[in-house]
Amino acid sequence: MKKFMYFSFLVLVSSFFTGCVAAIGAGIIGYFAILCIGIIIVLAIVIPIVLIRQKKDKERFEQAKINVAKLKETPLNEFLKQNGFEQYSNIFKENKIETVGNALDLTDADLLNIGISTLTDRKKILSVLAETLTSAEGPKKRCPHCGSTNFQFVSVGGTGSNKCNDCQRPFTFPKLS
Numbered sequence: 001m002k003k004f005m006y007f008s009f010l011v012l013v014s015s016f017f018t019g020c021v022a023a024i025g026a027g028i029i030g031y032f033a034i035l036c037i038g039i040i041i042v043l044a045i046v047i048p049i050v051l052i053r054q055k056k057d058k059e060r061f062e063q064a065k066i067n068v069a070k071l072k073e074t075p076l077n078e079f080l081k082q083n084g085f086e087q088y089s090n091i092f093k094e095n096k097i098e099t100v101g102n103a104l105d106l107t108d109a110d111l112l113n114i115g116i117s118t119l120t121d122r123k124k125i126l127s128v129l130a131e132t133l134t135s136a137e138g139p140k141k142r143c144p145h146c147g148s149t150n151f152q153f154v155s156v157g158g159t160g161s162n163k164c165n166d167c168q169r170p171f172t173f174p175k176l177s
Contacts, residue, residue, distance in 0.1 A: 005024075008028075023162070050144070071100055071133065074099060074100045076089075076092050076097060076098055077089045077093070079090070079100050085121070088093060088121070091114055094114075105128075106126070111125060142167070143167065146169075148165070150164070
């Protein structure tokens with residue numbers, strides 16, 4: 001995206017200088033004509049790129065929602081077996097925790113209360129659940145201006161947006177409808 005922004009800036013600057021030369025030769029009307037052509041070229045390049053990027057982001061977010069929904073419906077005994085914790089299947093079954101979606105909300109204290117006494121196993125189970133959810137959510141969201149994943153949510157007067165910590169520009173992610 002940065003390359004296209006630099007290119008757009010160069011086109012705009014070159015059209016300005018071309019317009020200045022034209023203004024000397026053809027008057028002020030020639031200057032504005034060249035400047036308008038430069039702006040149209042910039043818009044013809046930048047707008048489609050932004051729209052394509054937004055479409056890809058929306059598709060990625062939709063796929064992430066589907067992946068998370070499938071993960072939450074996964075039977076917990078299968079999940080435990082795949083990750084080497086099948087010895088705890090009965091404990092979860094006795095406490096009516098039957099899907100991964102139910103287990104995602106558990107804390108270390110919850111696991112201790114239901115009967116998983118080994119600290120390392122509790123931490124491993126919570127870690128595997130968190131990693132699995134993160135991988136199902138897909139790649140991290142990125143700043144549309146610079147591509148950074150380093151941003152924070154800023155709330156101003158009841159509304160909020162994200163502010164990139166690298167380029168310091170505010171932005172919002174496309175709304176998923």
